[in-house]
Amino acid sequence: SDTGGSIRIPAAACGVTGFKPAFGQLEVAGVFPLSWSLDTVGPIARTVDDAWVMWNVLSKSDSSGMPTAAVDRNDRAPRIGVPRSFFFDALHPDVCASVDAAIDKLRDAGVTIVDTPWPDAATARASAFVINRVETAAVHERFAIEDRRRFSQYGKDLRLRVAAGRTVPATLYLKATRARAGLRDSMARVFAEHGIDAVLAPTLPTTAIEADRLVIEGTGLDESVGSAWTRLTMPFNATGQPVLAIPCGLDSDGLPVGIQLAGVPRQETALFGTAALVERALDFHRSHTPLAWAGAGDGGAKATR
Numbered sequence: 001s002d003t004g005g006s007i008r009i010p011a012a013a014c015g016v017t018g019f020k021p022a023f024g025q026l027e028v029a030g031v032f033p034l035s036w037s038l039d040t041v042g043p044i045a046r047t048v049d050d051a052w053v054m055w056n057v058l059s060k061s062d063s064s065g066m067p068t069a070a071v072d073r074n075d076r077a078p079r080i081g082v083p084r085s086f087f088f089d090a091l092h093p094d095v096c097a098s099v100d101a102a103i104d105k106l107r108d109a110g111v112t113i114v115d116t117p118w119p120d121a122a123t124a125r126a127s128a129f130v131i132n133r134v135e136t137a138a139v140h141e142r143f144a145i146e147d148r149r150r151f152s153q154y155g156k157d158l159r160l161r162v163a164a165g166r167t168v169p170a171t172l173y174l175k176a177t178r179a180r181a182g183l184r185d186s187m188a189r190v191f192a193e194h195g196i197d198a199v200l201a202p203t204l205p206t207t208a209i210e211a212d213r214l215v216i217e218g219t220g221l222d223e224s225v226g227s228a229w230t231r232l233t234m235p236f237n238a239t240g241q242p243v244l245a246i247p248c249g250l251d252s253d254g255l256p257v258g259i260q261l262a263g264v265p266r267q268e269t270a271l272f273g274t275a276a277l278v279e280r281a282l283d284f285h286r287s288h289t290p291l292a293w294a295g296a297g298d299g300g301a302k303a304t305r
Contacts, residue, residue, distance in 0.1 A: 001031055003038045004132055005203075005233025008245035011044050012203035012258025015247040015288060017279075018044045019051045022265045023240035026058055035135035037177070038128060038237050048246060048279045052272050059268075078197045078274050080106065080261070081116030081190060086125075087201040087232055092218040098249035098257035099202045102282055109281035116194045120186045124235035127183065130168060130176040131238075137165025157226070180238055184265070187239045191264060198274045203258035204229055207251045233260065241265045244275045247284045256288075 002008060002020040011018025019042045026041040033039055043054035055061070082103060088096065107113050137144075140162045143151045151159065190199070205219045205228055216228035223231075236243045245260045261278060263271030279285055 001028070001034070002040045002042055002233075002237070003034045004128065004230040004237055007040075007042050007044055008203050008233050008243060008258075008260055009229050011245045012247070012256065012260075013208040015256030015258075015284075016044060016046055017048055017051045017247075017285075018042070018245040019055060020236070020243045020245075021055070021059075021268055022242045023237075025242075025266065025268070033135075033139050035132045035139075037135065038132055040237070047285045048244065048272065048275045051244065052276075055268065055272070077110045077112055078277055079112040079114055079195055080274070080278075081114045081194055081196040081199045083116050083118040083121060083190075083199060083201060085117055085119070086121035086235075090205055090219040090221045090231075091202060092206045092251070094251035095202055095204070095206060095257050098251065099259055102248035102259060103200070106278060106281050109277075111277070111281065114194050114196055116190050116196060116199065118187065118190050118199075120183055121235050123179065124183045124238040125231060127176040127179045128234040128238040129230075130172060131180075132234075133161060133165040134168050134173045134176075135165075137162045137168075141166065180240075184239050184241075187241065188264075197263070198271060199262040200278075201260055201262070202232055203245045203260045205232060207253070207255035207257055236260070236262050239265075242268045242271050244271060246275060246279055246282075247288070248282055249284065250288065 002018075007018040007020050020040050021042050023038070023040050028039050028041055031039065031041060041058075043051050043058065045051040045054055088099075091099075103113055140151070140154075140158075143154075144159075144162050144166070154162075190196070206216055209216070209225060214225040216223045216225055219228065221228070233243075239262075241262050241264065243260050243262045245258050247256045248259045249257045251257055261271060261275050263274065
């Protein structure tokens with residue numbers, strides 16, 4: 001499930017495709033909640049085509065084949081918006097270079113790239129952060145109060161998150177939830193005013209890091225991995241729109257770099273059509289082995305460069 005980026009983040013780190021549908025599009029019954037108003041179920045797959053197949057099964061859709069017609073209407077190339085402010089402000093240089101190279105490739109392939117500032121991105125991230133923390137605390141509050149032995153078995157970070165969430169004033173939570181309607185409207189205006197099919201942004205500010213050193217370096221900010229890796233994904237949880245994360249290149253260590261394409265709410269088919277064209281133009285999925293598949297059967301060799 002993707003509450004703050006937990007489908008898109010591992011997809012980006014491993015060089016595969018992750019899809020967060022619009023909020024509420026798939027049933028979450030049976031999924032232990034983290035944040036009731038943000039939790040979104042979706043697939044992680046090898047390619048956009050594979051994710052499309054899974055989406056159709058999960059959503060019980062009758063669609064078949066890749067929906068390229070969704071973006072080929074009127075014989076025009078897709079228009080993709082790039083919000084530089086916020087999303088490109090604090091990136092590792094390798095990530096920035098890889099995403100910029102991907103944008104250049106798309107432009108060369110005939111995609112129209114449009115500068116689309118979204119001034120509310122930071123507000124969207126903050127709103128989703130507050131909602132996430134308060135609702136997480138509410139989910140686990142019973143254990144924190146009534147079953148201290150069980151709660152003591154939680155990881156330290158989750159115990160701290162629950163404790164912090166319980167201290168957030170109700171007025172702040174209400175402001176965050178009310179802000180979501182305005183955020184959805186402001187994102188809708190970005191699409192309408194610029195006539196775009198999707199918004200493109202980096203998925204993560206860095207590539208994968210060492211598991212025993214969960215501190216982000218090289219972006220100009222002093223952040224924990226939890227904070228840094230949700231910084232660029234969480235705004236789209238606040239707006240609730242569908243987002244596809246796909247790989248676009250490699251850093252200097254040969255680790256995958258990802259981009260995310262955010263579409264119009266409840267127009268998943270159109271977003272898949274745009275993503276299919278983007279994936280085809282970048283051609284990363286054909287020339288590189290995802291880390292999850294690398295070395296299968298050979299003792300875990302490194303991914304093919």
